[in-house]
Amino acid sequence: MSRINTVARSTIRMAVPTALWVSGALALCAALAIRTPYLFSIRCWALAVVLCAGALGVALASCWLRKSRRPLGWLLLALCAAGPVVALAMEGRFLLQKQRVLANREAMARDIGRHLMIGYGTLADVEPLAANGLIGGIFVTRSNIAARSAEGLRTDIARLQTLRREAGLPPLAIAADQEGGIVSRLSPPLTALPPIGTLADQPADQRRAAALTYGAIHGEELAALGVTVNFAPVVDLRTNNPTHSLDFGSQIARRAISDNPATVTEVALAYGEALRQAGVTPTLKHFPGLGGVVEDTHIIGATLHTPTDALERRDWRPFREILARLDAWLMVGHATLAAVDPLAPASLSRRVVGGLLRADWGYQGIIVTDDMTMGAVFNGGLCRGAVAALNAGVDILLVSYDWEQMFPALDCLIDAGRDGRLDSVALAQSRHRLDAIRLSAMRAAPP
Structure with missing residues (x-):
């Protein structure tokens, strides 16, 4: 039983960072495309998903970093944070362009x-x-x-x-x-x-x-x-x-x-x-x-x-x-x-x-x-x-x-x-x- 528990814990330790790498990369891709026609039909909730996924990813990556103290942990943390930051930047740029147009006389x-x-x-x-x-x-x-x-x-x-x-x-x-x-x-x-x-x-x-x-x-x-x-x-x-x-x-x-x-x-x-x-x-x-x-x-x-x-x-x-x-x-x-x-x-x-x-x-x-x-x-x-x-x-x-x-x-x-x-x-x-x-x-x- 002890050996089974050890294997399970080891599997979880490997699965969590892998899932974070994948989800962080996907969130970043979605953030980069948030203002493209490809996400137009889901844009109303895609931003919320990217922000929530990013916040959760940062929290989990921080916990994993504290426990593992691996050098790549900081890179993983940055990846999880990148999605929300990029999404907000894309949205902010669009709103600025929209405001300039609407105010232009x-x-x-x-x-x-x-x-x-x-x-x-x-x-x-x-x-x-x-x-x-x-x-x-x-x-x-x-x-x-x-x-x-x-x-x-x-x-x-x-x-x-x-x-x-x-x-x-x-x-x-x-x-x-x-x-x-x-x-x-x-x-x-x-x-x-x-x-x-x-x-x-x-x-x-x-x-x-x-x-x-x-x-x-x-x-x-x-x-x-x-x-x-x-x-x-x-x-x-x-x-x-x-x-x-x-x-x-x-x-x-x-x-x-x-x-x-x-x-x-x-x-x-x-x-x-x-x-x-x-x-x-x-x-x-x-x-x-x-x-x-x-x-x-x-x-x-x-x-x-x-x-x-x-x-x-x-x-x-x-x-x-x-x-x-x-x-x-x-x-x-x-x-x-x-x-x-x-x-x-x-x-x-x-x-x-x-x-x-x-x-x-x-x-x-x-x-x-x-x-x-x-x-x-x-x-x-x-x-x-x-x-x-x-x-x-x-x-x-x-x-x-x-x-x-x-x-x-x-x-x-x-x-x-x-x-x-x-x-x-x-x-x-x-x-x-x-x-x-x-x-x-x-x-x-x-x-």
């Missing part, structure tokens, strides 16, 4: 803020940003309408537009992501439609009419809420590429209309026309085409290796043909277009946005990025990415999933504006494009 803050379209948690979160001109638009999604009626969301949107009007500011752009199928962020209460790709199977003589009806349902329901922009249709081509094991978000094969460029163009054009008829602006996405990549840009970087001549013949035909015939926005995704700029995601590339789209294609409409909190961009630095996107010729930066990232993003952009790191020519051209659509919105807004 400079003209530059408004001038740069108009390029941001953000998601939000509650109406109270976004009211001061809207009233003070620190954003140009909002993105409404499932969390804004969950367990609520359509009337509740409509009232919120109307409230924000009233704040803008009272402040002498142009109306906010109100965007949604209502594609149909698996991406129907506002259904319910809005009508849940099957994937738009099902229309490709319709007889050729019925396809356009079916797409017009489909688009009319989306357009009328979105317009009734006060939504002015829909991030649809998807015009990426469906391919037979194998699905990446980490593709949890893109799933383009389930969202694409067809693998035939002509069919995609026909359906997407009719759908976009119906949205326009209802007063909602369509958005073609995701240039340069996610059908040709297997990685999920929500998580990691992705590269499109297809040569540009092949892309012009197939993947880009729907983009070019529809943009030539329809007043639509263009969403640029975060895949790297290797043939044009192998060093940067398309959304941040001056060669892609300013060169290919603006100069070569002659597209002078609104370009919006995919969500800037997606891993393909965020992992390279949100600040660097935001500056690069505006300098490339992008008009609107979407910050939707982890919407609180708008505070460090805007804080950084204001600093970049002061330091001369923002391209004044690109900003002036973008200002002209944004002024044009907002003047149109003000004319259409109710008195």
Whole structure:
């Protein structure tokens, strides 16, 4: 029995420091990520867990250090304390950036803020940003309408537009992501439609009419809420590429209309026309085409290796043909277009946005990025990415999933504006494009 007790005590003596090393390392990793999109959904309690785990770890490590007096004990104690210290530092830095943004009344803050379209948690979160001109638009999604009626969301949107009007500011752009199928962020209460790709199977003589009806349902329901922009249709081509094991978000094969460029163009054009008829602006996405990549840009970087001549013949035909015939926005995704700029995601590339789209294609409409909190961009630095996107010729930066990232993003952009790191020519051209659509919105807004 004595020997058993001795073995048990020895095992415990070994297990406790091992557990402390592991838990301390995990707490430190969580602390470093506390203000990243990866912990957004659990951020409300992750900080408390890190602080409690750190306090417990410090207490246990102190006891173990007193008993063992091993040299590594001090290192273990420091590791256990590092998690809470780093977490508080990260949180403190964020709160400082948030306070600087909310208190900023400079003209530059408004001038740069108009390029941001953000998601939000509650109406109270976004009211001061809207009233003070620190954003140009909002993105409404499932969390804004969950367990609520359509009337509740409509009232919120109307409230924000009233704040803008009272402040002498142009109306906010109100965007949604209502594609149909698996991406129907506002259904319910809005009508849940099957994937738009099902229309490709319709007889050729019925396809356009079916797409017009489909688009009319989306357009009328979105317009009734006060939504002015829909991030649809998807015009990426469906391919037979194998699905990446980490593709949890893109799933383009389930969202694409067809693998035939002509069919995609026909359906997407009719759908976009119906949205326009209802007063909602369509958005073609995701240039340069996610059908040709297997990685999920929500998580990691992705590269499109297809040569540009092949892309012009197939993947880009729907983009070019529809943009030539329809007043639509263009969403640029975060895949790297290797043939044009192998060093940067398309959304941040001056060669892609300013060169290919603006100069070569002659597209002078609104370009919006995919969500800037997606891993393909965020992992390279949100600040660097935001500056690069505006300098490339992008008009609107979407910050939707982890919407609180708008505070460090805007804080950084204001600093970049002061330091001369923002391209004044690109900003002036973008200002002209944004002024044009907002003047149109003000004319259409109710008195």
